[in-house]
Amino acid sequence: MPTVRDLTYDLLRRHGITTIFGNPGSNELPFLQDFPSDFRYILALHEGVALGIADGYAQATGRTALVNLHSAAGTGNAMGGFANAWNSHSPLLVTAGQQTRAMIGIEPLLTNLDATTLPKPLVKWSYEPARAEDVPLAISRALHLSGLPARGPVYLSIPYDDWSKPADPESLRLLERTVVAAGALDSGATAQLAARLERSTNPVIVLGPDVDAARANGHAARLAERLKAPVWVAPSAPRCPFPTTHPSFRSLLPAGMAALSRLLEGHDLMLVAGAPVFRYHQYDPGPLLPPGADLIHITCDPDEAARAPMGDAVVGDVGLILAALADAVGEAPRAAPQPRAAPSRAAPGMAPLTAERVLDLMNDLAPRDAIYVNESTSTIEAMWERMRWEKPGSYYFGAAGGLGFAMPAAVGVQLAEPDRQVIAVIGDGSANYAVTALWTAAQHGVPVVFVIMRNGTYGALRWFAGELNAQGVPGLDVPGIDFVSIAAGYGLDAVRADTDKAFADAFSGAIKAGRPALIEVATAWKTG
Numbered sequence: 001m002p003t004v005r006d007l008t009y010d011l012l013r014r015h016g017i018t019t020i021f022g023n024p025g026s027n028e029l030p031f032l033q034d035f036p037s038d039f040r041y042i043l044a045l046h047e048g049v050a051l052g053i054a055d056g057y058a059q060a061t062g063r064t065a066l067v068n069l070h071s072a073a074g075t076g077n078a079m080g081g082f083a084n085a086w087n088s089h090s091p092l093l094v095t096a097g098q099q100t101r102a103m104i105g106i107e108p109l110l111t112n113l114d115a116t117t118l119p120k121p122l123v124k125w126s127y128e129p130a131r132a133e134d135v136p137l138a139i140s141r142a143l144h145l146s147g148l149p150a151r152g153p154v155y156l157s158i159p160y161d162d163w164s165k166p167a168d169p170e171s172l173r174l175l176e177r178t179v180v181a182a183g184a185l186d187s188g189a190t191a192q193l194a195a196r197l198e199r200s201t202n203p204v205i206v207l208g209p210d211v212d213a214a215r216a217n218g219h220a221a222r223l224a225e226r227l228k229a230p231v232w233v234a235p236s237a238p239r240c241p242f243p244t245t246h247p248s249f250r251s252l253l254p255a256g257m258a259a260l261s262r263l264l265e266g267h268d269l270m271l272v273a274g275a276p277v278f279r280y281h282q283y284d285p286g287p288l289l290p291p292g293a294d295l296i297h298i299t300c301d302p303d304e305a306a307r308a309p310m311g312d313a314v315v316g317d318v319g320l321i322l323a324a325l326a327d328a329v330g331e332a333p334r335a336a337p338q339p340r341a342a343p344s345r346a347a348p349g350m351a352p353l354t355a356e357r358v359l360d361l362m363n364d365l366a367p368r369d370a371i372y373v374n375e376s377t378s379t380i381e382a383m384w385e386r387m388r389w390e391k392p393g394s395y396y397f398g399a400a401g402g403l404g405f406a407m408p409a410a411v412g413v414q415l416a417e418p419d420r421q422v423i424a425v426i427g428d429g430s431a432n433y434a435v436t437a438l439w440t441a442a443q444h445g446v447p448v449v450f451v452i453m454r455n456g457t458y459g460a461l462r463w464f465a466g467e468l469n470a471q472g473v474p475g476l477d478v479p480g481i482d483f484v485s486i487a488a489g490y491g492l493d494a495v496r497a498d499t500d501k502a503f504a505d506a507f508s509g510a511i512k513a514g515r516p517a518l519i520e521v522a523t524a525w526k527t528g
């Protein structure tokens, strides 16, 4: 009879999982001992980084990724990552080692006290098996559940003495199971929805991250072409759901109610797919919809549908529904929307360069299918205005706004997408939350190019302080950090490049070299 541990590795293989992201402790050693040669362990030096790398990997592959954390302290270190993963519907199985069952009751060192409460409310399921024999079923359930819609992180706490116990022979049936999610509309419902779109005289399409997650960007483009509708990206976007070079593409919607409704005034129907309606940020009270407008919401997430304060919702497979609508809807009897004005180009200048100039240079010099993982918070609009993102999976940002996402996620995305160049665009504030991701990139030769935009300040917070009219706030500047030394210390090629030519040379050189690299560039605050 296999042990609980043997059966667990077989279950993981069965689900195509042979990579484990983690940071180990004593409670996890019995699971990791005699590590199978067909698995690889990606060590992160902090649990937030382990979770972030796994999040990037899960989003880019579209498959559940396994993260192994150490008890309560390790889970706590990863909580910011749970927030991002929860909001991006990232399929993650997070396991945490628990103390041995014989001692849990007396709370020895490294007990995960009330373990299942700890990650709530940022997981779909949180569980500690009642018996060792229940571990394989829990692993199987967690793997299926994380990957079923709406996807998301699940959490298992596993006492370390469970791994060596014999598995229940009946658990072998778990190896044979498949679970399939359906989620298309029937033809009648599709026709009804299509008719509603056809009746609209001025529809607008708003797309969110789950369109990109479903790799349905092409279906969305086909639908936009049939409907002759402009396409906006839902606010606070963590992914890019539509080619930014498509003539229907507009831009990122503002993250305030009044501003969003004002911008879409004149439209009588909003079709929103793959996003919550809406992930606002600043409080900007006003109407939820433009006057006279209706809203139809297509989402994979029942909770997103239920909590929306306006419109009608359809819960199902975003990709299948968009594809069916694109097939069903007749060609609209109006002219296609004019393409937006070509993105402006920033003038070359003296150091410090504007952030816009740095972005233009990256756009010019990076491969056309490069992937951008962003945590440069004051330049988000500038990126959406000018970057060329055409293929699915071209852009990632922390979905809960929790910093410490992008440096690790860039490593995970690059591991998942070895044939595309990953570029991490990171602010000099954000770069400090999960900087040890650099070490994992160096150790595994993951050739991300990290670009640190050094404007010396928490730029987005300075902007927000202005919005809130909050004067005299302390703690908004971050002077005196040498990212070149830090990156070199972790084993990367690292260089400071403050002029136009120095940046262009360093950036092109780093891409050509195919090794993990960091470029620090001084940028002007305020840009524009």
Ligand code: TZD
Pocket: 080, 375, 376, 377, 378, 379, 401, 402, 403, 404, 426, 427, 428, 429, 430, 431, 433, 455, 457, 458, 459, 460, 461
């Ligand atoms: N801590 C965490 C974990 N997440 C956060 N979002 C913040 C703090 C607050 N915060 C923001 O929302 S943006 C920001 C902070 C501190 C400034 C980031 O500065 P940066 O980028 O240098 O990375 P910019 O371009 O200068 O804004």
Ligand code: CA
Pocket: 427, 428, 429, 453, 454, 455, 456, 457, 458, 459
């Ligand atoms: Ca900054």
